[in-house]
Amino acid sequence: MSCAYEAALLKAWEGQNDSAHDIAHIRRVWDNCKALSDASTDTEVLYAACIFHDLVNLPKDAPNRAEASRLSAVAAAPLLAKLGLPDAKLPAVQHAIEAHSYSAGIPPETPEARILQDADRLDALGAIGIARMFAICGALGRQLYDPEDPLAERRPLDDTLYAIDHFETKLFRLPETMNTAKGIALAQERCAYMRAFRDALLAS
Amino acid sequence: MSCAYEAALLKAWEGQNDSAHDIAHIRRVWDNCKALSDASTDTEVLYAACIFHDLVNLPKDAPNRAEASRLSAVAAAPLLAKLGLPDAKLPAVQHAIEAHSYSAGIPPETPEARILQDADRLDALGAIGIARMFAICGALGRQLYDPEDPLAERRPLDDTLYAIDHFETKLFRLPETMNTAKGIALAQERCAYMRAFRDALLAS
Numbered sequence: 218m219s220c221a222y223e224a225a226l227l228k229a230w231e232g233q234n235d236s237a238h239d240i241a242h243i244r245r246v247w248d249n250c251k252a253l254s255d256a257s258t259d260t261e262v263l264y265a266a267c268i269f270h271d272l273v274n275l276p277k278d279a280p281n282r283a284e285a286s287r288l289s290a291v292a293a294a295p296l297l298a299k300l301g302l303p304d305a306k307l308p309a310v311q312h313a314i315e316a317h318s319y320s321a322g323i324p325p326e327t328p329e330a331r332i333l334q335d336a337d338r339l340d341a342l343g344a345i346g347i348a349r350m351f352a353i354c355g356a357l358g359r360q361l362y363d364p365e366d367p368l369a370e371r372r373p374l375d376d377t378l379y380a381i382d383h384f385e386t387k388l389f390r391l392p393e394t395m396n397t398a399k400g401i402a403l404a405q406e407r408c409a410y411m412r413a414f415r416d417a418l419l420a421s
Numbered sequence: 422m423s424c425a426y427e428a429a430l431l432k433a434w435e436g437q438n439d440s441a442h443d444i445a446h447i448r449r450v451w452d453n454c455k456a457l458s459d460a461s462t463d464t465e466v467l468y469a470a471c472i473f474h475d476l477v478n479l480p481k482d483a484p485n486r487a488e489a490s491r492l493s494a495v496a497a498a499p500l501l502a503k504l505g506l507p508d509a510k511l512p513a514v515q516h517a518i519e520a521h522s523y524s525a526g527i528p529p530e531t532p533e534a535r536i537l538q539d540a541d542r543l544d545a546l547g548a549i550g551i552a553r554m555f556a557i558c559g560a561l562g563r564q565l566y567d568p569e570d571p572l573a574e575r576r577p578l579d580d581t582l583y584a585i586d587h588f589e590t591k592l593f594r595l596p597e598t599m600n601t602a603k604g605i606a607l608a609q610e611r612c613a614y615m616r617a618f619r620d621a622l623l624a625s
């Protein structure tokens with residue numbers, strides 16, 4: 218794949234500082250994309266969509282966060298033209314970018330959009346998902362957990378207050394949202410890892 | 422133990438917002454203190470020192486951070502007098518507060534100071550240590566790891582840039598700084614957990 222794509226992303230991201238959405242995230246998602254691809258995948262579409270899926274990167278607590286993937290798809294168009302992506306492939310790339318987002322709620326309609334969505338969700342799970350979740354919690358000044366009721370047995374879940382509530386509000390539900398058989402299997406494995414981590418954390 | 426101590430701490434901390442140094446941290450450190458105590462421990466001294474050990478809580482990247490434990494010991498004195506701590510016990514409490522800090526470099530000279538130091542360091546290790554480390558990384562806008570060289574095989578370690586460098590610069594060295602036999606054993610166990618987590622993270 219081409220360094221020109223990464224360079225274009227990094228230029229667009231200049232001045233940003235997000236521990237959970239950085240070039241390392243993009244590269245992990247691309248590794249996941251490759252693991253979920255097969256011979257029928259349009260690699261050019263998938264790669265372009267993967268590189269630019271977080272081009273417009275709004276904070277987790279921004280009110281218009283559900284718009285980020287649509288804004289990314291729009292902002293990617295001129296960059297992709299410059300990078301030489303054939304015009305005919307632009308709609309497929311833009312669809313995969315738009316549909317990758319959990320909060321946008323757009324169903325993925327192509328194999329590449331389904332793969333990118335799974336690949337991005339996998340990066341929220343397992344050990345890397347744990348690291349990213351707590352980095353976001355620290356950046357937003359949230360508590361790690363509720364010391365009075367860490368598992369929310371006597372209160373509603375609230376991941377805007379407590380980081381580990383996010384396991385139940387979102388992360389443990391991701392396996393059932395996955396599109397590909399490989400994605401489902403990996404997501405389940407990574408959720409099991411996170412459950413064991415949560416047990417260890419609360420036993421500390 | 423007395424809720425009045427916790428209430429005094431929370432009042433002093435008003436307006437602070439630190440995911441890694443909060444009342445849940447204080448309670449975990451107190452649990453560790455109890456696990457490391459024996460019949461000879463002065464529980465009143467240990468509890469008072471535990472509650473106020475982070476009374477003055479400077480950010481990880483503050484230039485005067487090494488002073489925080491000395492400032493906490495000074496600031497604790499009037500609070501402890503109000504809370505009814507016998508005057509004769511104040512020096513022992515202040516010594517334990519001053520000596521708990523890694524960056525202050527003050528050797529702990531009493532059993533209570535040794536226990537508090539171990540108890541606080543244990544909270545930097547294991548699953549809870551991982552959660553706190555990444556929360557601090559996010560709050561300071563640091564990267565999770567260096568995507569080009571995550572294990573620093575071809576560059577110097579730098580935990581001001583990369584969160585996981587902190588495993589090698591500090592956390593994996595904590596077992597050899599522990600004072601108590603139980604503390605050493607628990608620290609080694611928690612470091613093994615962190616090593617396995619790092620492996621899982623970099624395999625993601």
